[in-house]
Amino acid sequence: METKLITAAKKGDPSEIQKHLDDGLRRDRSGMTALMWAAMKGHSDCVRILVDLEVGLQEQNGQTALQFAASNGHTSSVAILLPGEAGMRRNNGETALMLAAQGGHTKCVSLLYEYEVGMQDEKGWTALMHTVHWGFLSCAQILLSEVGMISTFEQNNETSLTALLLAKGKGHQRLIKLLRPYEQGLIGRPACISDSLISSQHPLEGSVKQDLNTKTTGTIRLSSPKEPWPLLLAAIIGDIKQAKRNLNDIGMQTQRGETALMYAAAHGHLDVVKLLLTREQGMQDVTGRTALCYAIANDNLKCAQCLLGEADIRDTQGYGPFDICASEHIVLVKTLLQDLDKRPAVEVALDHGYNMCVVALVAHTFNLRVPVGCTLLMVGVLTHQMNLIEKNLIQKRVQDSRGWTACMYAALVNNLEALRILLPDELGLINNDGNTALLISLESHNFDCAYLLVDEVFAHDASGISQYDRIRALAQLDRYLELQNNLLSYLEALHCIATTQLCFLTREYLLTRLHALLDTDTDPSLNDAIWGTLLGEDEAITILNDIMVKLEEEEDHEESCVVCLSTPPEVIFLQCHHFVVCQNCADQLDPWCPICQAVILGALIPICPSP
Structure with missing residues (x-):
């Protein structure tokens, strides 16, 4: 039931209000007090009389007298109510500043700014977001300190709205121009999209x-x-x-x-x-x-x-x-x-040393999207510009954000000339996916490059999987049917190359051992044992084995592992092919050959594989 105090407040009659102050704190059917009605109507004289009596009360939606005044743009009433009700929220979390911003009430926004700036409602919206939604530029300029804040409430499948996104959604061009310097690059993403990347079952996919x-x-x-x-x-x-x-x-x-x-x-x-x-x-x-x-x-x-x-x-x-x-x-x-x-942009950028700019300019010219960390050398390789390659060879062995090298890009685009230049320095390097230039060339159908990269077949990724194993797996996948014939031919060629190298190295090792066995200082019976073995005489090989074991115990370490000096060499280093270390010591070495200091791309134990 409406009291006489509420009626007087609605009419804005201060004298009647003074007569009926005993009705203070009473509400009408909607839960409104006299102070709320006076604030909503903008009767500041009445507000001044009622503020001490009814300040801080809220109606059924949680709205205060200050919020009624702010939503209707009544500056004088807002100023009176600020000390007692600033910071209070409606049931949905909205503040007086947000309500003033929704209505575009610039003066009220200025008054409330100091008290409620930075607050967010239950959707995560700020006063800036509310005023941008309704298109009020002057209020947005006052509320710029709220730029960069992101909503959190899931609505319409959006989980991270910004004021700029709201402006774009509404087509408010002046607000877009105002907000872009602060919020460009801050994006809202659909709730259904995960941050994680879906990785392929196969390392090359x-x-x-x-x-x-x-x-x-x-x-x-x-x-x-x-x-x-x-x-x-x-x-x-x-x-x-x-x-x-x-x-x-x-x-x-x-x-x-x-x-x-x-x-x-x-x-x-x-x-x-x-x-x-x-x-x-x-x-x-x-x-x-x-x-x-x-x-x-x-x-x-x-x-x-x-x-x-x-x-x-x-x-x-x-x-x-x-x-x-x-x-x-x-x-x-x-x-x-x-x-x-007044010259071509690329020339100007090169002269001024704007290297990242040159990369972007060349990529734009050739319609490429390059990853973070892409170098001028890589761009030269991708675009087949030999002058750019030759000027930037100092960037060899540099890897971009995905671990790719210039050599890998050469394999990707079938740049054989660049590949030959880069091979001595970049052979065997592995990218973030565990792939070498060899695998990239195969997946790209660039078999001319693949034959140049044959030594990478023995390289291993961080999990110990060799490139050879990856190629074999690739050849079995249905999605690479068109590659299978070429891959199988390549595997056969690899087997021939590996077998030839093994036979050569094994023969060389055997001849070295024979020279040692036939040394004049050795047991005279050794010659008989060797000839007997060659002629196939009974038990000759057993006798020869006993003599060799005895000699091995007595010999010095000239043909032993150069690290432990006790075990014979067992491992062939790639790509230098030195055969000087046992398997146990090889596992503990840094990735450099102890003889020539070349980078060890892989290791091979000389046992011929079955075809």
Whole structure:
């Protein structure tokens, strides 16, 4: 039942309210109090009378008088109710700031900001998200300190909404432009998609297809302006008059080192950029990035052209602005490089040492997607540019983020000329999938490369599986039916090569032993035993064996393992083919041959395999 106090509050009659204060704390059928009605109607005089009597009460949905005032944009009532009800939530977690933001009530948002900024409702939405959803630019500018926050409530199969995604979903172009410098690269993903990668049953499956499809990022985000100074605010909203009035703030930086010039460049406010250019140009944030980086990252061509004086300033990792941004903004970077020097962009980038930029430019020209860590040498191999290969041979043995080498890329694209140059240094290296260039060449049907890479057949991955075993497994898979004939032929060729090498090495070892046995200092009966064995005489081989055992016990260590000096050599090293170490010592060695210091690609015990 509605009391006379509630009726007076609805009408906004302070004198009647004074007469019926005894009805305080009573509610109508909807759970509303007199203070709530006065706040909702914007009767600030009545609110002032009732605030001490009914402050802090909530109706059936959990809404307070402050929230009613905020949702309706009643600034005076909000100011009165703030001290007593700030921070309170509705049943769904919404605050007064969120309700004001939903209605686009800029003055109320400004009042409530200090008390409720950064809070999230039960969906994980912030006040910024609410105002962006409804398309209110002025409120969003006030609430920029909430950028980068991500919702958590699963709704419509989305688990990580940002304000920028909401703006894009609604098509609010001005809000997209405002938020992009802060939230680009923060993505919402469907709840049904797992973070884990589905790996193949076979180690080769998908390795080639995925390798040139790894997207790198040049995304740069501004930090949210938690406590912006006047010049910074002017730079964000593009207010040139306010910027001119606050030039005393020149040189101030956020905790991350960002300047007003960086914010102006990111937001594309050309007039503010020109105003601040001579005063803040060359300043760097904590990562070493300049205003030029922020201009490029947000596709602001005209601002970037003004800032080309920062082109050669490197970040803390030694990369220039064009290196950092090229992968995501290649067309803009290409234009700026040609503005910098009226020559082809690749030549300019090479002369300035923008190596990552060169990689991106060449990849763009040849329509390639290169993985993180791809070098100029790799790009030269992929594009068959011998001049680029020859200039960057210092990058041999470098592996990208997937463990691929230039040699592997040569095998992938059948670049035989590059492969011959790279083989001596990169033979036997294994990528993150446990594959060598040999397996990559086979899966790519590049058998000319595969025959050059034959020595990699003995290389083992971290789990001890040899490339030979992987090739045999590959030949049995149904999905590689078209490869089977070639693979089987290749396996036969491998067997012939291995058998030939084994026979040669075994014969050489046998001749060495025979020379030792026929030494003049040995037992005179040895000759008889050898000839008897060759002629097939009874028990001659037993006699010869006894003599050899006796001699082995007496001989020095000239033909023993060079490590332990006791056991005969048992292991052949690949690729150098030295036969100087026993199996036990070979297992404990570093991956270098003790004789020639060559990298050991694999080891072979000289026992001929069955066909």
